[in-house]
Amino acid sequence: MNNYKIYMIALGLAGMGLASCTADFLDVESKVESTTGNFYQTESDAYRALIGCYDGWQCTNSNPGNIGGFYMASELMADECFGGTGISDVGNYQVVDRFDQAQSPSELNIFEQDWISYYAAVYRCNELIAHEEQIAWNSEETRGTYMGECRALRALCYFDMVRLWGNIPLFTEPVNENRPQVEPDEVYNVIFNDLLYAAENIPASAYPKSDAANNDGHITQYAAKALLARVYLFYTGYYGKEPSVEGVTKASILQGLEDVIASGEYALVPQFKNLWPAASTWWEGNAASGYTQQSTYAGRGNEETVLAMKFNYTSDYNGNADGNRWLVNMGIRSINVYWTPYGRGWGACTVNPNMWMAYNTGDTRREASIINLVSEGIADDPNYENGYKDQRDYTGYTVKKYTTLSKWEQNESTGEWTLTDETTGLGSGGDYMISQYQDFVVMRYADVLLMAAELGSPNAQEYLNQVRQRAFTEEDEEGNLVLSTYYRQVSATQANIMNERRLEFAFEGQRYWDLLRQGVDYAASQIAGNTSVENGGNPGTVSITASNITNKQGLSQIPNNQITLSNGVLKQNAGW
Template sequence: MNKMKYNILIAGCLCLGLGITSCTDSFLDVESKTESSTGTFYKTENDAYRALIGCYDGWRQTSSAPQVSFYLGAEIMSRECFAGTGNGDGRNYQAIDRFDISQSPADLNLYESDWKNYYAGVYRCNELISREEQIEWKETNSKRGTYMGECRTIRALLYFDMVRLWGNIPLFTEPVNENRPQVDAKEVYAVIFADLKYAIENIPADAYPKANSASNDGHITKYAAEALLARAYLYYTGYYGSEPEGVTKAEALAAVEDVIASKEFSLVGEFKNLWPAASAGVAEVGDTETLKGTYAGDGNSETILAMKFTSSQDYNGNNDGNRWQVMLGMRSLNAAPYGKGWGALTVDPKFVSEFKNGDARRTASIIDLEAEGITSLKDYAASYKDQREYTGYAVKKYAPLCYADGTSASKADGSGDFQTANHQDYVFIRYADVLLMAAELGSPNAQAYFDEVRERAYTVDGVLSANYSQLTATQDNIMQERRLEFAFESINYWDMLRQGIDVAASKLAIAGTTVYSGGNADVVTISASRIQETKGLSQIPYNQITLSNGVLKQNAGW
């Protein structure tokens, strides 16, 4: 592999906000666009930085390529959404939603691109880690701990997604091309926790100050690694029912308490201002201020880690846009400020009903087509007849945007392709999550943290709703609060699983909910036995099993 060309994939400049401001320099921009071999590269700190950008880009490829993506997979499997899409489309998403390949028997490689892109990302990280000692790090003001901490956290992020999706997987900690069998998940978690601890210990607290988010947003910080450590700890202990090797509950709590004590982060004052579509106004092409509305902006005080995208993706090899976002748009229906898409993730009405009166998260998170007047639009009927598993509700948090005339707002001048140019940040970790994790882990301040999140949910224009009532920060109340707070953020499915397979199966099962496909009554049924048999794990691509000559083994139930 030493003769392999190492091509740093250069990401285009990031447009801040909603694609409604001009592009500025970002940390994903590097000067050189030439290819370097591993034999001539990895000499200087600048080389290490270029390789690190390749690692970030490898992580982004897991969401920017046209594939299922971790985000969509997690939401399809959740209890918040049905698979949706077009009435005449294939039923691959239904197979994921029902944990049942009989929904689409020919789809033997549901996550093929995801599998390839995740391991490609891991390879990039392993390549840089393996070259650490040959790099001439500066003795003064060395970036060694920062760069290598970021790289190791990216590897941890990639493995954390994979081990949750597929369970036992092949583990690589060096850049080799081998046919390896799966290892027990605890071995993967040992690497995840070791990488995160390295990052926590080696990335300086002031490496990427929040005050400088306009230039450093998207970089992994010590605090991002701490929050991820707690998230991985809670998932492992819940799903596997035991303590992991390499981290204790006390360490997980200390990690999130450190994030809180840093004072680097705070909740955005009003929940809707976290999300572009919830904040946007109906605007004419080019009217970026009206479109932006009250959005708190990328890198706001609540964002601890976000995956960054650009609007420069095209069909000629540039692959840096948010490709899953178009799936969430209402089926071929522009309803400004919400842009059209392919109608995936129709929202379960039973989930909508869980929001109490006065909880502003409902309208900030969910598009209610009837209440917002969308059902009266002239194009609505055609959309409705083409939609599968229609419920009258759609995801608002990650809805694409359009201008008043239906032109995609992915670029300020309206020239963006509605399929490829969306580039809303995927906010991976928010400060609200840190507060609720600290409460769950037994912080002495658990009640105060819990109240802070709930009070924000019931606050509009600085006024706390009369419907707000204080709840005790019990485990059950914390889990329900997470369900409402993090709806459609690819978190709640994993929160279900970490309560135990039987609990998850009972909550994910659907006895028969009426939806409408092609304008006709349809029924969604999900059997608890399917979740129990698969253990909530996903299909490993069969072509990868074939390529491994049977070394890889399929997960049960697939």
């Protein structure tokens, strides 16, 4: 038997800044080298292997070369954002955004590192699953917890892959083989069964929210049940049929969501803006007294977070740089202005103006989700000119939920401003390209409520009301939270719930998949259109054709290099 070396790189989280807690389950040695001959014997070994699985999942977003991970691909394909970036950059984001290879004909491997990273993550999970029986488990509860988390991680990876590419090779054991693609149903069977295992075997008491300092980032029983609902809704919508997996029915999926709600583990953060660092952080003071950070951020692991992908602060390119690498892509292009709290970035995912106009008066989610470069004064600042002249697909709007932060300080004698922190504005030092560590929130409690409403819960109206009322909650003159006079109740119809999802989860990577599960033709009709933009300060147009989406059935390009390496075993998706 070959002794394969196993490298498990820890996700050591930075518990800094506003979120002062640490996630102990990821605080292990940065590298552990073992072989299959002396590993997978104890629960401790299993735990270390599980950390490697979490790291593999995180690497699908943090590895250099990824297009920006599943999140950015989801945003580019939706009707929320355009490709953006610089006018001289390659047009890979435009290819994804327009579903159009002609935007950059030579870009045939846009998703290659993503493909590699996902299969590497799946391999790690398969390694642990394959060796489960040789581990000396001290308790079935621990076994169910660790293996439930591992299977859920594998399910998450496959769910991303099957949505992106549709037809993919399936591996449920740790082997390196040149396998052909399988029917999506085979992949979904694994996804459903893995999540069912997690929901049934991770004890409800395994990672209580009351100890979020140590538990944040773990997949819980409740996260598994919520993820089951997300997979079920997409599968039944996109494929137009019920799953053939025993135990997966509309009633059982809804009951799982009701279990999450009844658990009392989660709640809506009272003000929407406090879910997001950039929307809830600012700096106060003056040159004489200095500037101090002010924030109402609810923090990492807050009561609304059901599952988050964790990233860590890092100070150098040491090979273990597990920062949120795609976040810098979302930052305002080449910003060179003390417009705190925002930092600089590459200007990807410029916001479609239709999103700004989609919110009703009084809906606090608009300003919490979108940076309006005009109304916030950035567009008029002369220091922003260079960024504006280099920006492609400029619309005057960019994403606020996920953006870089910064801190500037002014010299009292000279009046000059100096950038003192451009990681997330929550820590200090580091390289802003690799040191971003804002969580990516995979599942929020608001999503649980709206999915339960969509699936026909008897409490559907109440659940929808909770989400909408929070959106229209504001502070009065005394600082008390009150319901805005602009709030209007809407009935819990399918159309209203889907519209609420659009507003609630804007720029969270959910919109494209919500559109696609309502039908490819419908998704194409919502995404297609012509929008006036500016490219390097000059008038331009983003044109998206519905047929480009329908001809591809909403699927993405399989990397050409992978098809070549497979000696033709892999087949490209139609339309690409």
